[in-house]
Amino acid sequence: MIVLNVPNAITLSRIIMIPLIVGIFYLPDDWLSFSAKNVTATAIFIFAAVTDWLDGYLARKLNQMSAFGAFLDPVADKLIVVGALVVLLHLSRVDMIVALIIVGREIAISALREWMAKVGQARSVAVAFIGKLKTVSQMVAIPMLLYNDELFTVDCNWWGTVLIIIAAVLTVVSMLYYLRKALPYARVGA
Numbered sequence: 001m002i003v004l005n006v007p008n009a010i011t012l013s014r015i016i017m018i019p020l021i022v023g024i025f026y027l028p029d030d031w032l033s034f035s036a037k038n039v040t041a042t043a044i045f046i047f048a049a050v051t052d053w054l055d056g057y058l059a060r061k062l063n064q065m066s067a068f069g070a071f072l073d074p075v076a077d078k079l080i081v082v083g084a085l086v087v088l089l090h091l092s093r094v095d096m097i098v099a100l101i102i103v104g105r106e107i108a109i110s111a112l113r114e115w116m117a118k119v120g121q122a123r124s125v126a127v128a129f130i131g132k133l134k135t136v137s138q139m140v141a142i143p144m145l146l147y148n149d150e151l152f153t154v155d156c157n158w159w160g161t162v163l164i165i166i167a168a169v170l171t172v173v174s175m176l177y178y179l180r181k182a183l184p185y186a187r188v189g190a
Contacts, residue, residue, distance in 0.1 A: 007059035008069045010051050014076040017048045018083040021146075025087060035149070041087070042146040048080050049139050077135075078106045084142045093145045093157065098168045102138065105171045109178055119185050130177055134170035137163050 004012075021044050024037050032040065055073060059065045082103055088094040144160030 005059075005064040005066065005069075006062065007055040007064050008066065008072060010055040010058065011069060011072045011076050014048045014051050014055075014080055017044050018080055020044050021048075021080070022083055022087055025091070038146060038148050041084075042143045045080070045084055045143050045146055049143075052077060074110075078110065081138055081142065082106065084146065088142070088145050091148075093148060093160075094164055098164055101168045102164075102171050105175045109175060112178060112182055116182055116185065130170060130174040134167055134174050137167035137170055141167055 021041050024032070024041050024044075027037065052073070055069070059069055085094060085099045085102060089096060089099045141160045141163035144156040145164060147156045148160075149156055
């Protein structure tokens with residue numbers, strides 16, 4: 001049974017924000033200037049990142065943790081990152097190789113976690129520190145790249161590019177880490 005409690009509703013709202021981030025850049029320029037589109041998309045992404053923390057906090061605080069929430073939360077996280085990367089790729093603010101590395105890793109690790117759960121070893125590929133570091137790097141880089149301007153003398157485009165490249169490197173490292181953890185359970189013909 002799907003439980004729609006406050007934390008799960010917040011997680012679902014994060015998924016609803018994805019078309020907003022993408023759609024803003026399709027609005028006519030006389031409705032919203034290009035600079036205003038950047039600011040609005042950045043604000044929505046930051047709000048979504050805050051809801052990622054908030055839904056987990058509320059689930060624990062209100063004792064409303066559910067299997068549906070545990071499934072939906074990482075899906076929402078991956079979808080919003082992929083949606084933002086598609087926008088950034090379209091705007092030529094992120095390199096295609098970097099985007100492919102990040103998106104490819106998300107797909108591969110999701111499949112790996114599903115397989116490990118089927119063989120009863122889900123804990124072996126639980127989120128590790130390197131994965132959290134990768135996520136933080138992405139979650140700081142993406143709004144900087146969406147903003148794409150100077151903010152208090154900080155060149156957001158330059159720093160966002162540096163951080164998204166760091167995120168791509170951490171993405172590869174974390175993927176190798178999870179694959180190494182899963183290797184003992186891989187049997188030929190299994």
